[in-house]
Amino acid sequence: MNNKLLPTILCGITALWLGHRPADAAAAEHTKVVFISGQPSHGPLSHEHRAGNMILARRLNESGLKVNAVVLPDPGYPKDASVLQDADTIVIYCTGHRGHLLNPHLDEFDALMKKGVGVVMIHWTTEAVKGEPGDKFLKWMGGHCDIDWSVNPHWRPKFKPVKHEIWNGVKPFRVNDEWYYHMRFVEGMKGVTPILSDLPGPETLTRPDGERSGNPHVRRAVANGESQHVAWAYDRPGGKGRGFGFTGGHVHMNWKNDDYRKIVLNAILWTAGVKVPENGVPSTTPNDTEMLSNLDEKEKPATPRPAPAKPAPKPTAQGAPPAAPPSFQELRERAVMRLDSTSSLELLSRSLGSTDDAKVQSALLRGMLSGLEDRRSVTPPKSWQLTKTHLEKGDNEEVRRLTQQLSQIFGDQSAIKKALATVRDRSASEADRRRAFQSLVTQRPTELRGLLPSLLEDPALQVDAIRAYGAIEDDQAPQLILGRYAGFPFQARRATIETLSSRKNYATALLAAIKDETVPRSDIPTYIARSLLDQLGERFTAVFGDIGALSQDKAALIEKYRALLTPERLAGVDAGKGRAIYQMVCASCHQLYGEGGEIGPDLTGSNRADIDYILLNMIDPSADVPDAYKMVTITTKDGQTLTGTIAAEDGQRVVLNTVGQKVTTLKSDIAERNYRPCR
Template sequence: MRSKWFAILGMLLWIARPTAALALDEAATLALLVRTIQQSESDGVRSSLMKGMLRGLEGRRDVQPPDEWNSLATELARSDDPSIRDAANRLSQIFGDTAATERALATLRDPLAPDSQRQAALASLVSQRDTGLAEELESLLDVDALRLDAIRAYAVIATQDAPRILLSRYATSPREAQSATIETLATRKAYAKELVRAIKDQTVPREHIPSYIARTLRELLGQEFTAVYGEIPELEKNVSERIAKFKRLITDEALATADARRGRVVFQKTCGACHLMYGAGGKVGPDLTGSNRANLDYFLLNSVDPSGDVPEGYRTQLVQTVDGRVLTGVLAEEDSRRIVLKTVDQPRLVIAKDEIEARKVSEKSMMPEGQLEQLPREDLFDLVKYMQTKSQVEAAE
């Protein structure tokens, strides 16, 4: 319980204080936290306070360390608790300690290190934009526990060979890795050009490109993209006619022979990347468990016209960074120093505001348009049947 309250203290010092005083308070707050950690004899308290510091400094680089940090870091490095050693090393990286970066690289390269430690090391090195990381990424694609993180790291650590490396593995990669590859190659103009070539030569099937990625690629490349992909279909003007068409199809008789278990599988493929249902799925869009999803009119209106009435908290954000990335997601958090996006592949993508060159809010939802039209009739009926369930059902095999 005591550790919990210290964790809350650490978080409040960084998140709940007035943003106008942020710059003035930072040095004093860091010094206070470091002194508190020094004075504590509880590993739980120390760990909790450092977690609060890491959360508050998330996305930051080359922060001026408190005067007493170096001596404290040396002490923490001798701790028997690996989580304390790891947190201290991550903080030292944020404070610009090159020795801490080398330790993280050593952990990442160590095949005998626990997967969780290697994942944490990779995340910290990506966050700090370590230039030596580029040489490590290709080998990490062969490590199951690190593959997705390594693919996404290429979005931050730009290399000329990234498209060739990722696309050469595309055909044999699992679907999740293919999705991460598409998302990564859509973040930079040079990468995007290679992705378009891959669509043209069918290395990447056109149908693998989600609509929100297609819109991003159109923003980046314009005619160069649409000449290969084709125009991105926009919704028909008369939404009510399209809803009426589906209501004529989705009859009580059709639903009587539908299978909610198969519908769960359809949901997982078409909706589950962004939406929660019964506790499973993504968190980009709203949780559908408690929504009015059983009402056919409600379901059709939100499916047929997903951009018709997008709540403010779910509007698509397009962010261009000073290092040339283009990122698409939904705003999860924002303060005076950073924004946090939720994307299909990354539930928490932190971007420092001083790294943002341009930013706009799109009127379009990230939810694909015309999605119901692309479903076979049986899949459509099964999906509607699943959406009308009152409790989770077992997925069909």
């Protein structure tokens, strides 16, 4: 057996042992999707059952695919149930629990499920009554929302791709919604593939315990760092159909989000047994007219009493009229704007100066910091000095901290001096010191270079200091770092290798260290070896060897390992040892059930029960890699080389996932960008 591939094969086998088995079904010539809407519920633009179904059905019918999507005209379970008999999948969007439209029709609907008809349940539809309804839901879609177990906070999870066709054509996204979490799943989650997952923050559990607000089980799960699944796919045993649960859908306007909408459209197709197109279901963004059409007749909220007049806000800058804090709608609209205009910054600065509400101040400051992230030498708005004085007089610690961070971006020397003092102060909290240090690395004041050597001996900032030499070039950096390499912990050694491979002059020193065995050859991961090969060419190969020396006949190699992995051999493997090898070899780049790195695809939803699938991805991983996880190498104008996968990108910056951290680079600083195979 090729020893170089052994850890990789074992990694795949471990995932196999931890895995599940999705099925595949052939699509019918014409796929029928039936949408059932519930009775009106909640206030305007919330739980818009019929309007939401109409939006989804229209996209399916206009997709160019062979789909016939039908929205039943009346709310509730159809009086003539024959309309469901030839359905390939049924989408239900209704009130849940005791008001669920399926409660009087459990046996009737169960007969359809046993025939293999798919089902999609949206938002409250996923909540079942304990007992027979809950048991049926588990059989139909593998999980459900359960009172005194699940919770229903409004929050904004960060969704990342998993290897499942429901993610075809979908980019990572975040949407604020009433995402129920801590679902009740089938035992061992057998047949369940998490589709949308994240770890909720503590703010989602601030309510006292109640049916849907909190309970000891969910609090323990979140405290233990267990990722929560808010959408999931289910393959019923024996290939008897598919189900999909989606707990979003409270906020009607979220259907305008292309990725949010596409996840559900793809899932509908998947539950119908139809192969999802490579780029997902084609779907136009609904305009406001469509979003406000087909809404349920709901009681209008009472007209609020006029609020007592408030004193006029204080002037905020010389000659500048006061600006009241923006309304929620204005903030939402501006949140999608780039902070690249003086007028936008001035408006926000004046808004900050006109309010004493710490929550509003914090929200505005965070928004400005997000919009200006990793930008240097930004000209401050004219009113900033007065606004800054106003904010610093307040007693809210977070507002003062955010104000200092923003002042640094505006080149305020007093703020930079405070940040330097915080970094030097070992009695300050590690979080405060790291925040201050990262802001200094972004702004790169001249004083920082002289501070870095001392931080190499500081356990709290050691890794950050090593990585900072990637952004701040210093001819002495290789000598300073490599002289301490033997005593570094693992994370510092990995940071050293990544940093010294980021510039050609650093890479030459790293190669010398590999040659004299200061840095063991085994410490160099393959993606770094490829980067060093690009920079140093034959000099690197002469020392390191050929990194592409695997057999060129990959089909034959797959056959070789398939023959070795017999059922008898697999029956005797030690899954515990496989997990340990997986943690050592794979977990720095891949996640499994919410744990691990973010460079490569999440393995939680991959087809790990298929040995051919595993072998293909182990031996020829670049053959089946989603665009979001293709390795990219960025060379900056000052000669720095960065390698990772794209975490986010907009008109101004690119964010790379690298091992252990995210690195943001301004597009104006990029000289070259290249994609490469993963291994």
